[in-house]
Amino acid sequence: MKIKVDFTEFTSVLGYIQTILSDKSVEDKIKNVIFLVKDGVVTMVGYNQVTFSRTTLEKAEVYDVPEEGWEFQIKANDLNKITSAYSTLFKTKVEEVDIEDDNVRTKITVHEIPIDAEKDAKLAQDSVFEVENAPILAKILSDVKTEFPENYSSIPSSDLLLYIGSLLPLMNNDSSNSTASKLNFAEDYVFTLNSSCSAFFQNKLSDEFKGITLGYSSVSFLKKLSEGTDFVSVAREKVYLCIESGNTQAFMRYKPIKINYKTYVQRKSKEKGIVVDRLYLKDVLKRMGSISTDGKMLIESSENLTVMNEVFQQEVPLERYKDGTVGINFKISIPILSSLILGSDDVFAPELFIYLVETSRSYILYIQDKSGSWFASTQASKV
Numbered sequence: 001m002k003i004k005v006d007f008t009e010f011t012s013v014l015g016y017i018q019t020i021l022s023d024k025s026v027e028d029k030i031k032n033v034i035f036l037v038k039d040g041v042v043t044m045v046g047y048n049q050v051t052f053s054r055t056t057l058e059k060a061e062v063y064d065v066p067e068e069g070w071e072f073q074i075k076a077n078d079l080n081k082i083t084s085a086y087s088t089l090f091k092t093k094v095e096e097v098d099i100e101d102d103n104v105r106t107k108i109t110v111h112e113i114p115i116d117a118e119k120d121a122k123l124a125q126d127s128v129f130e131v132e133n134a135p136i137l138a139k140i141l142s143d144v145k146t147e148f149p150e151n152y153s154s155i156p157s158s159d160l161l162l163y164i165g166s167l168l169p170l171m172n173n174d175s176s177n178s179t180a181s182k183l184n185f186a187e188d189y190v191f192t193l194n195s196s197c198s199a200f201f202q203n204k205l206s207d208e209f210k211g212i213t214l215g216y217s218s219v220s221f222l223k224k225l226s227e228g229t230d231f232v233s234v235a236r237e238k239v240y241l242c243i244e245s246g247n248t249q250a251f252m253r254y255k256p257i258k259i260n261y262k263t264y265v266q267r268k269s270k271e272k273g274i275v276v277d278r279l280y281l282k283d284v285l286k287r288m289g290s291i292s293t294d295g296k297m298l299i300e301s302s303e304n305l306t307v308m309n310e311v312f313q314q315e316v317p318l319e320r321y322k323d324g325t326v327g328i329n330f331k332i333s334i335p336i337l338s339s340l341i342l343g344s345d346d347v348f349a350p351e352l353f354i355y356l357v358e359t360s361r362s363y364i365l366y367i368q369d370k371s372g373s374w375f376a377s378t379q380a381s382k383v
Contacts, residue, residue: 001037001063001064001065001066001070001100001101002062002063002064002065002098002099002100002101003035003037003042003060003061003062003063003065003098003099003100004060004061004063004096004097004098004099005042005057005059005060005096005097005099006057006058006059006060006095006096007083007086007094007095007096007097007110008095009057009058009059010044010057010083010097011083011087013044013055013057014033014044014076014079014080014083016046016053016055016221016224016248017033017044017045017046017053017076018046018076018080019046019217019220019221019224020046020047020048020051020052020053020217020221021046021048021076022173022217022220023048023050023051023173023215023216023217023220024173024174025048025049025050025174025177025215025217026048026049026217030047030048030049030137030140031075031076031077032047032073032074032075032076032134032136033045033046033073033074033075033076033079034046034047034071034072034073034136034140034141034144035070035071035072035073035074035099036054036069036071036144036145037062037065037069037070037071038065038068038069038070039069040062041056041060041062042056042057042060042062043055043056043057044057045144046076047140047143047144048217049253050215050217050218050252050253051215051217051218051221051250051251051252051253052143052144052250052251053221053248053249053250053251054144054248054249055247055248055249056247057247058247063100070101071136071141072101072106072133072136073133073134073135073136074099074106074108074131074132074133075131075132075134078129078131078132079108079131082108082110082129086110086112089112089115091114091115091116091120091123092112092113092114092115092120092123092124092125093112093113093114093115094110094111094112094113095111095113096111097109097110097111098111101133102130102133104133105130105131105132105133106130106131106132106133107128107129107130108128108129108130108131109126109127109128109129110126110127110128110129111126112124112125112126112127143251146240146251148235148242148244148249149235149237149242151235152233152234152235152242152244153206153208153233153234153235154231154232154233154234155205155206155231155232155234156230156231157225157226157227157229157230157231157232157245158226158230159204159205160205160222160223160226160232161223161226161227162201162343162347163190163201163205164183164219164222164223164226165223165343165344166199166201166342166343166344166374167183167190167191167192167199167201167219167342168183168219168220168223169339170192170194170197170199170339171183171192171194171216171219172194172216173216173217173220174216177215179193179194179259180192180193180194180195181215181216182213182214182215182216183213183214183216183219184212184213184257184259184261185203185205185209185210185211185212185213185214185257186203186210186211186257186261187203187210187211188202188203189201189202189203189261189265190202190203190205190209191261191264193259193261193264196333196336196378196379197336197339197340197376197377197378198264198376198377198378199340199342199374199375199376199377200261200264200265200374200375200376201342201373201374202372202373202374206234207236208234208235208236208241209234209241211256211257212236212241212254212255212256212257213254213255213256213257213258214241214252214254218241218252218253218254221250221252222243222250222252225243225245225248225250226245229245229246232244232245233245236254239253240252240253240254241254264377267357267364268355268357268366268375268377269355269357269366270322270355271322271324271355271357272322272324272325272328272355272356272357272358273321273322273325273353273354273355273356273366274299274305274318274319274320274321274322274325274353274354275318275319275320275321275351275352275353275354276305276316276317276318276319276351276352276354277316277317277319277350277351277352278341278345278348278349278350278351278352278369279345279350280316280317281316281341281352282338282341282345284307284314284316285307285334285337285338286338287312287314288307288309288312288314288334289334289335289338291309291311291312292309292310292311292312292334293333293334293335294309294331294332294333294334295307295308295309295312295331295332295334296308296309296329296330296331296332296383297329297330297331297332297380298329298383299318299321299325299326299327299328299329300326300327300329301326302318302321302326303317303318304316304317304318305317305318319351325356328356328363329382329383330356330362330363330365330380330381330382330383331380331381331382331383332365332378332380333378336378337365337367337378340365340367340376340377340378341367341376342367342374342376343369343374348369348371348373348374349369349370349371351369351370352367352368352369353367353368353369353370354366354367355367355368359379361381361382362379362380362381362382363379363380363382364377364378364379364380365377365378365379365380
């Protein structure tokens with residue numbers, strides 16, 4: 001039993017699978033690439049406890065595979081080591097790779113050919129690697145053969161990327177199943193929370209993306225599926241959120257939302273606040289962050305916001321301000337504040353609204369744009 005795969009396509013699919021396996025909650029023993037070969041079709045599968053994907057190879061050939069098919073898996077680390085060894089070559093290139101059954105092991109043959117066939121004909125080589133062929137657990141094999149739903153919706157991938165691209169950087173890839181490793185799709189908002197900040201977008205997605213929570217690896221893979229395509233197919237079943245993009249189908253286990261997020265929304269107040277230029281504030285924060293991660297912000301007049309630390313000071317002109325805001329001073333983490341200016345500068349309005357809600361020892365900063373389609377918050381100590 002043998003398959004021949006295109007090297008470029010093969011390494012590209014490995015990159016997809018690596019996104020799933022890189023989740024810190026994934027145990028080493030299941031960091032494998034599963035191959036399903038049947039009816040002349042080769043499908044590569046990546047699996048973890050919450051997400052799995054399968055991609056059909058367009059440029060694969062099948063030899064001597066019985067009618068019932070051939071199923072096997074190879075450690076992802078072994079495959080990544082082999083392919084990376086041939087990713088950058090000076091005199092030769094790899095176009096095809098053979099993978100064949102060799103009893104208890106799997107034999108991988110890399111066909112190396114010269115870039116200049118006339119000048120370097122002698123450089124044509126076949127390199128053979130013998131890797132372990134571990135059995136596939138029955139539960140995993142059953143899961144990865146789940147049928148994709150017949151009824152699905154087609155949604156613009158740009159809609160998904162608007163949310164994921166903005167909120168994924170605020171999530172944590174950790175193994176503790178924490179709140180910070182979750183992206184929540186409520187009826188009204190898509191949001192994520194961590195110990196230092198929160199971020200909310202008005203949820204204008206289809207019903208498949210309402211009332212569910214997805215983990216870090218699922219969100220990361222959803223981003224990858226949405227990139228480079230105009231539309232993705234989406235269906236939601238009892239256990240899985242199902243996504244299809246090109247030759248790849250993904251199945252993501254979701255959970256209900258258990259966080260009482262309403263308090264984050266309800267305590268926001270527009271009574272005190274300022275408006276600044278979004279891009280200019282980002283420039284100033286970048287400048288300041290290169291010196292120190294901590295700073296102070298002083299609203300000492302109706303003209304400017306003073307951003308400063310021990311060795312740096314910059315005035316940020318105020319576009320507008322609310323009565324009662326002058327005189328408010330607070331400490332801030334520059335990286336956190338920078339991360340809370342959400343979304344693409346090309347998409348959102350140039351004005352940035354910063355509202356301040358006072359507590360006994362601090363201010364809660366609420367940051368949003370003019371449309372109110374998103375807001376983010378963090379706590380800042382009083383100076």
